[in-house]
Amino acid sequence: MKPSSKIVLRIDEKPKFLQWILLSIQHLFAMFGATVLVPALTGMSPAVALVSSGLGTLAFILITRGKVPSYLGSSFAFINPLIAIKAFEGFAGIMVGSFLVGIVYAIVALVIAKTGIKWLMKLLPPIVVGPIIMVIGLGLSSVAVSMVTNHHGGYDIDYVLVGLVTLVITIVFAIYTKGFLSVVPVLMGIIGGYIFALIMGIVDFQRVIEASWFEVPPFEIPFVHFTPHFTWKVFLLMVPVAIVPIAEHIGHQLVLSKVVEKDLLEDPGLHKSLFGDSVASIIASCIGGPPVTTYGENIGVLAITKAFSIYLFIGASCFAILFGFCGKISALLSSIPTPVMGGVSILLFGIIASSGLRMLVENKIDFSQKRNLIIASVILVIGIGGAAIHIGSHFSLEGMALASIIGVVLNQILPGKQVVDFKDMFGE
Template identity: 40%
Template structure:
């Protein structure tokens, strides 16, 4: 398959770039809305981060970076412990993990990653990302179950029955229909409606809310480092998927170490300006596969378009006016889907679930994560997904693996968690 599309004029490139941003828009702005960050900052950091990624990868890899769902629960937990500034500073640790992996991949290739992070480790960690957020989804949805169910039903219908590009934007359409329903139900007293005053008062041009780190502290950085395990592994899987869609080997040229480095630098930039960590988006890859548009310049156009939208103050005000119940309804589906992706990852990789060793790793990982286990040393605390990730890696390394524990399969393409 060619890297560019015939007859892709400059005008069509711009339209395609805006289309790809549209696909990623719902998920990119949902993450900051859930963790208390400015959605415009998330759009800004996603756009700049994508451009950084393309610079590092020599402009060869058609990828768009958007907000990562893997860090919703860790950001919420870290904010309670260290405050918002501390949580954002801790996100710098995510970049450090990407940098370390980039260096190791360049030196040793990818085989050591399969040893440290096989599917039996990654699967339950992905499941935890979704399951740990279930209480938050229910608490937000129950503020108005009718709005939540309308948004949820819309997302489900789009996911199951929509065709083409529409199928790729269930989050966006669920929020949109929920928003319209909020306006209509307010007329009959079934919702609080939308307060348009903040939207009217917002300036048309406004810089995103930038939160610069105020002081150095190792504790939040160490808190976030273990959480980055799953997104790092997913990054590798996503690059292989893009390889298949485009028909080129980006693992060799420009190199997996470069894609990893580019993603890491983008995460560092996001942390420095007050946005959530970014990751490669499977929705955009799906749109690329559907449209056959694989020219990297189109994804840079999407990035620039995101930056432009982040500078429109009324866009941020509009996003902040979305009722919490609508977001909760979307989350009921989305976070369950993430948990299901963890199960799918293990099934796709043919993890032997009859193996006592594998069952032990999965069970202890899930129970410590869902049960809220935590370890503390002075002001440092390791809990939640981060602690469970460490436990899973350690168990995989120390528990002896026998032949009956292992089913030989080709290298898996891990499922995506945005």
């Protein structure tokens, strides 16, 4: 790739100390809002999520030999499955599910290393991936609205007001700001919403005052805090959904290759970066964090700053781990009121759904073709409608997982299948 603009820091270049600290903190802020939002929505620990994201990113950097400047944070694709699993299996089920996702990533990475990527293109064209992404966003819409409107089972106008103010602040930063601030509207929305909620008197700040500066996060370690056990229900809720972050990962690597002006799918290779995702998610499953994925927010920061140094991501990872062990920060995150998270989620979940729609539009999916209409329609209705297949008391396939599998199967068996290059799919 030919250089298109001046690079401030090359991938392997060491920044000056002050530059290193400031640019690392900038990447920390870029991922912070979304990374802590996922555990907040699923009842997990934001502090543990920060630590697992930091450790996972360091493992990713090691596996990719410091050639892929990416940050790995909590994946939104698994919010609904994690909520469902926690209801009947608790944290043990969540951790087993996260571990299984990491194993799936590893298997796909191994197959890609041996056979290339064409088979994956055939399996996950836009007509399958687009509607699945829409299901993720739309399936969570009721969760976001409930967080804004419900307080102890009843309607609360103060909650609604806080949620709406948070939403407005997030939109303003997303639309009317430039540079770095335009990359972190979620973080700014949470900060602004938190301040407004504090004014409205619905923030309990006492725990923050009482918390210690240093505090070990509430890790969930297998065979110490729980005994992991395999169930088909956990498997079927989590594993099929891995289709989405895998496709998302490939898209991120294509976009990142354009930003840093190097073909990262060739060197270090897609199999290496996907295996990095695998190890990071397995690490998260061993300490109580959600599955992780590469973050587009940090790619946006790279595009703005032109500072590609891998040392910035090492710094951001170390800061995330330190934040996770800071009791004050952990208590502060736990004190964020539900409507603040709900207000941000209204926009985020809508953007997820819109991203799926955008994929269909940009790839010029022709819905006058019955094949495309059928695949998209079935995925959307089964995924959002909560359809389920139960066989006996242990085997269950439902919601997004069921929709993902049916979408892949329909794409394979219906006539008129077309192969779409991922480079076209993600606008390379």
